[in-house]
Amino acid sequence: MVVGGGPGGYEAALVARRLGAQVTVVERHGLGGSAVLTDVVPSKTLIATAEWMTIADRAPELGIRLDRLAAGLGPEDDAAGPAGGTGSAVRDALHHRIDLDAVNTRVKALAAAQSADIRARLEREGVDVVAGTGRLLDPEHVAVRTPEGREHTLDADVVLVSTGATPRVLPEARPDGERILTWTQMYNLTSLPERLIVVGSGVTGAEFAGAYTSLGADVVLVSSRDRVLPGEDQDAAELIERVFTQRGMTVMSRSRASAARRTADGVVVTLEDGREVEGSHVLLAVGAVPTTRDLGLEDAGVRLTPSGHVAVDKVSRTNVRGVYAAGDCTGVLPLASVAATQGRIAMSHALGDAVRPLSLRGISANIFTAPEIATVGEPEGRLRERGVQYQVSMLPLARNPRAKMLGVRDGFVKIFAHAGTGTVLGAVVVGPRASESIFPLTLAVTHRLTADQIADASTVYPSMSGTIGEVARMMHHRIED
Numbered sequence: 001m002v003v004g005g006g007p008g009g010y011e012a013a014l015v016a017r018r019l020g021a022q023v024t025v026v027e028r029h030g031l032g033g034s035a036v037l038t039d040v041v042p043s044k045t046l047i048a049t050a051e052w053m054t055i056a057d058r059a060p061e062l063g064i065r066l067d068r069l070a071a072g073l074g075p076e077d078d079a080a081g082p083a084g085g086t087g088s089a090v091r092d093a094l095h096h097r098i099d100l101d102a103v104n105t106r107v108k109a110l111a112a113a114q115s116a117d118i119r120a121r122l123e124r125e126g127v128d129v130v131a132g133t134g135r136l137l138d139p140e141h142v143a144v145r146t147p148e149g150r151e152h153t154l155d156a157d158v159v160l161v162s163t164g165a166t167p168r169v170l171p172e173a174r175p176d177g178e179r180i181l182t183w184t185q186m187y188n189l190t191s192l193p194e195r196l197i198v199v200g201s202g203v204t205g206a207e208f209a210g211a212y213t214s215l216g217a218d219v220v221l222v223s224s225r226d227r228v229l230p231g232e233d234q235d236a237a238e239l240i241e242r243v244f245t246q247r248g249m250t251v252m253s254r255s256r257a258s259a260a261r262r263t264a265d266g267v268v269v270t271l272e273d274g275r276e277v278e279g280s281h282v283l284l285a286v287g288a289v290p291t292t293r294d295l296g297l298e299d300a301g302v303r304l305t306p307s308g309h310v311a312v313d314k315v316s317r318t319n320v321r322g323v324y325a326a327g328d329c330t331g332v333l334p335l336a337s338v339a340a341t342q343g344r345i346a347m348s349h350a351l352g353d354a355v356r357p358l359s360l361r362g363i364s365a366n367i368f369t370a371p372e373i374a375t376v377g378e379p380e381g382r383l384r385e386r387g388v389q390y391q392v393s394m395l396p397l398a399r400n401p402r403a404k405m406l407g408v409r410d411g412f413v414k415i416f417a418h419a420g421t422g423t424v425l426g427a428v429v430v431g432p433r434a435s436e437s438i439f440p441l442t443l444a445v446t447h448r449l450t451a452d453q454i455a456d457a458s459t460v461y462p463s464m465s466g467t468i469g470e471v472a473r474m475m476h477h478r479i480e481d
Contacts, residue, residue: 001024001156001158001159001160002016002023002025002026002160002162003026003142003163003295004026004033004163004164004291004327004329005025005033005118005129006032006033006034006036006162006163006164006327006336007032007033007327007337007339007343008160008162008340008342008343009025009027009033009162009326009327010121010122011339011341011343012162012326012347013025013122013125013347014121014122015344015347015353016158016347016351017125017126017127019347019348019351019353020351021158021347021351022128023126023127023128024127024128024129024154024156025122025127025128025129026130026132026134026142026144027130027131027132028132028147030112030115031115031118031119032111032114033162034164034165034184036111036115037115038183038187039184042107042111042187043183043211043368045106045110046103046186047210047211047368047370049106050212050214050370051214051370053096053214053215053216054214058407062407097216098215100191100192100215101191103215104187107187108187130144131147132144132145133145134295136295136296136297136300136302138299139159139300140156140159140322141154141155142154142156142159143296156322157322158323158347158350159322159323160324160326160343160346160350161310161325161329162325162327162339162343163290163291163292163295164290164291164328164339165289165290165291165329166288166289167182167183167184168284168287168288169182170199170259170260170286173199173257173259173260173269173282173284176262179266179267179280179282180260180267180281180284181281181282181283183204183208186208186283189281192212193212193217193279193281194218194279195217195218195219195220195266195278195279195280196209196212196217196218196219196220196281196282197220197277197279197281197282197283198212198219198220198221198283198285199282200222200224200284200286200287201222201228201251202231202285202287203229203367204285205221205223205283206221206228206229206240207368208285209244210240210369213244213247213249214247214370220252221244221249221250221251221252222252222256222257222271222277223252223254224254224257225254226253227241227253228240228241229241229367229373232367232373232379233379233380233414233428234380234381235412235428235430236375236428236430239371239410239411239430240367240373240430243370243410252277255271255273255275256271256272257271257272257286258270258271258272260284266278266279266280266281267279267281269282288334290308290309290331291328291329292304292309292329293308297310302320302323303318303319307331309330309331310325310329310331311330312324312330312332313357314345314357314358314359315355315357315358316330316342316343316345316346316349316358317346317349322350324349324350325342325346326339326343327343332358333363335363335365337363338360338363341358342358345357345358361445361446362376362377364438364441364442366434366435368435370432371408371410371411371430371431371434372432372433372434372435373429374428374430374437375426375427375429375438376426376427376438376442376445377424377425377426377427378425378426379426380392380426383416383425383426389419389420390416391417391418391419392415392416393414393415393417393451393472394412394413394415395470395471395474397409397411397413397464397467399467400462400464400466400467401461401462401466402463402466403464406432408431408432411429411430411431411432411434412429412430413427413428413429413430413468413471414427414428415441415451415468415471415472417451417475422450422451422452423448423450424441424444424445424451427444427445429441429468437465440454440465441454441468451472451476452472454468454469455472455475
């Protein structure tokens with residue numbers, strides 16, 4: 001029995017089925033879970049659209065001009081006044097604009113299509129899919145309540161809990177789905193917010209704030225910390241904050257929000273120091289809480305952490321024999337890739353297949369801002385805290401010939417290597433498609449390659465990845481010294 005059909009759940013189901021088990025997945029919202037329906041897939045689809053807007057902004061410097069005839073304009077329009085009337089029409093016709101209703105319609109359609117693909121795959125593999133809410137009665141029985149309110153009990157030899165997490169909200173800022181929103185509700189907007197206040201400067205807050213700035217909204221990012229993305233590499237975070245402000249975003253550092261209320265035509269966010277910020281909409285991006293209540297976990301004897309997460313070991317076992325857990329409900333690392341890995345490991349272990357315990361060493365992560373921030377291995381701050389002797393090598397992308405061709409100015413590649421052995425300990429890539437560029441460095445960290453081994457590999461010229469090879473070559477004499 002798999003309770004929850006997100007990445008951890010459906011990947012576990014596929015492994016269990018291939019190993020010969022009879023598998024039932026219980027999911028109440030739709031296969032793929034929040035990752036597919038309200039989180040990863042929708043947000044990255046929105047961000048992909050915003051990225052095109054960012055690229056379009058660079059068009060003039062690349063020599064691209066909009067055909068005035070295609071815009072329905074003639075020489076007589078040049079004489080139009082600077083304010084209002086035909087003058088505004090000219091500027092509007094020559095400037096790309098966003099149709100947020102169309103964007104969000106596409107976002108939701110793609111999410112639904114991905115969910116349907118997952119269902120079709122599971123059913124093709126012989127997995128039983130049940131719509132409803134699962135609750136453990138004990139380690140071997142799961143009660144399922146259907147959307148119609150009927151309840152029945154299913155037997156299980158193994159249970160995997162993969163119920164994810166839900167957006168955290170503030171006591172004095174209750175979402176209404178119209179003006180005060182969580183990130184799951186952003187896709188119901190039909191027009192671009194005039195002034196969007198984003199509360200929270202972590203990954204979710206930064207991604208949405210950056211996307212809506214690129215889409216053309218006036219954005220205020222309220223951060224309780226000294227800088228945007230406080231948990232990320234300092235060089236990367238400082239670069240992103242600089243890019244944000246250059247694009248017109250207002251970043252309010254050391255400003256903790258305490259409440260949000262609706263007004264006649266917008267919202268007011270109150271800060272702890274008494275200041276108020278007015279806007280048309282507010283997005284609450286203040287973290288997530290595990291979806292572990294009312295699942296019968298305590299009744300089944302499953303231990304929860306003080307934060308409400310399911311406590312698991314490195315093969316996804318709980319303290320109760322036969323009960324496993326995977327994904328955001330465990331609090332191990334809030335990434336869909338980690339959830340999927342946990343689910344696969346859980347079923348391999350439960351069904352007696354060969355299994356390697358979860359290691360976070362080679363897990364790469366990406367923040368889908370523009371530019372993207374991709375990381376793998378040990379962060380520099382943690383290396384410093386642990387007293388590890390390491391060397392750093394770093395180059396800006398602006399020197400890369402391919403970047404110059406594409407009009408890319410912001411970004412860098414940074415590699416950390418052990419001072420004695422040259423083994424790659426971690427890396428940061430900031431730039432377009434950093435999520436793709438990080439892969440060779442992920443291989444290096446996972447397989448404990450040295451900087452010299454990276455440097456010895458050939459790269460295409462010109463290419464963004466050429467900077468990775470160059471950064472590795474720069475480390476050679478430093479490590480020997």
